[in-house]
Amino acid sequence: MPDPSTSSALLALLAWYRDMGVDHAVGNAPVDWLGRGDASAPAQESVARQAGQPPPPPTPRMPVSRDAPPARPAAPAPQFQVPTPDAALTAARDAARHARSMEELAAALVRFEGCTLKATAKNTCFFRGAAKARLMLIGEAPGRDEDLAGQPFVGRAGQLLDKMLAAIGLDEQRVHITNIVYWRPPGNRTPTPQEAQVCRPFLERQVELAEPELLVLLGGAAAKHVLEVADGIMRIRGKMRDLTIGKRRVRAIATLHPAYLLRTPAAKRLAWRDLLAVKAALEA
Numbered sequence: 001m002p003d004p005s006t007s008s009a010l011l012a013l014l015a016w017y018r019d020m021g022v023d024h025a026v027g028n029a030p031v032d033w034l035g036r037g038d039a040s041a042p043a044q045e046s047v048a049r050q051a052g053q054p055p056p057p058p059t060p061r062m063p064v065s066r067d068a069p070p071a072r073p074a075a076p077a078p079q080f081q082v083p084t085p086d087a088a089l090t091a092a093r094d095a096a097r098h099a100r101s102m103e104e105l106a107a108a109l110v111r112f113e114g115c116t117l118k119a120t121a122k123n124t125c126f127f128r129g130a131a132k133a134r135l136m137l138i139g140e141a142p143g144r145d146e147d148l149a150g151q152p153f154v155g156r157a158g159q160l161l162d163k164m165l166a167a168i169g170l171d172e173q174r175v176h177i178t179n180i181v182y183w184r185p186p187g188n189r190t191p192t193p194q195e196a197q198v199c200r201p202f203l204e205r206q207v208e209l210a211e212p213e214l215l216v217l218l219g220g221a222a223a224k225h226v227l228e229v230a231d232g233i234m235r236i237r238g239k240m241r242d243l244t245i246g247k248r249r250v251r252a253i254a255t256l257h258p259a260y261l262l263r264t265p266a267a268k269r270l271a272w273r274d275l276l277a278v279k280a281a282l283e284a
């Protein structure tokens with residue numbers, strides 16, 4: 001067990017918090033929320049702190065007798081009403097089907113409460129680029145930079161993606177860029193199949209409205225989900241396929257995720273092959 005007072009143990013703890021998505025400090029002292037049984041205090045405290053006022057006094061706690069068993073804290077009131085998976089999927093299909101334009105689809109996504117990722121995300125990340133485009137790129141999920149900006153692929157992986165597109169003569173105005181889920185998973189974990197599934201009606205409607213001829217699936221999570229295959233990305237990538245998604249027939253090719261290419265530069269030659277296949281398909 002590492003000594004928690006050493007700086008390396010503290011740095012490891014901080015790194016763990018960051019990976020779990022805890023990237024914002026709200027106070028210097030830990031608070032036992034269950035013990036307080038008080039749901040409204042945090043908002044008041046943080047509002048008072050921002051306004052430069054002293055925080056309100058803590059809610060008095062029930063005196064506890066030495067002999068009595070500790071009082072069970074009142075269950076905290078649920079903050080988010082989470083529908084059942086079936087109800088969420090039905091609501092997603094209904095909302096997506098009724099969207100007649102990309103603007104209406106964006107509004108439907110902002111209203112949608114059926115994906116649990118939304119509870120921890122700061123923003124909805126819908127798409128970047130042109131509303132209609134011959135080429136649509138689909139990644140895995142927004143990361144921290146995307147969550148802050150409310151747009152897909154704006155961080156380091158996005159910058160590499162832009163360079164890859166520039167290498168085949170494309171830029172943001174000529175492509176439509178999105179993800180299989182619209183909210184950042186905590187700690188940047190891979191979205192679960194359920195999270196991707198509940199977003200799928202929106203993705204299908206997005207493909208219908210963007211009217212692409214060709215989809216590029218970035219990385220294993222996007223490729224497996226969209227193509228509904230179980231193989232790893234190294235087996236899936238580089239093959240041009242015919243696909244029906246929603247009511248749209250498109251061609252689709254999977255390639256390596258730009259974040260993987262940042263970690264594994266030697267794999268860029270494979271991605272370059274895939275990009276040349278994309279260029280050839282668009283020129284045919």
Ligand code: URA
Nearest residue numbers: 139140141142152153
């Ligand atoms: N990685 C993704 O898959 N999507 C983003 O939007 C950013 C990073």
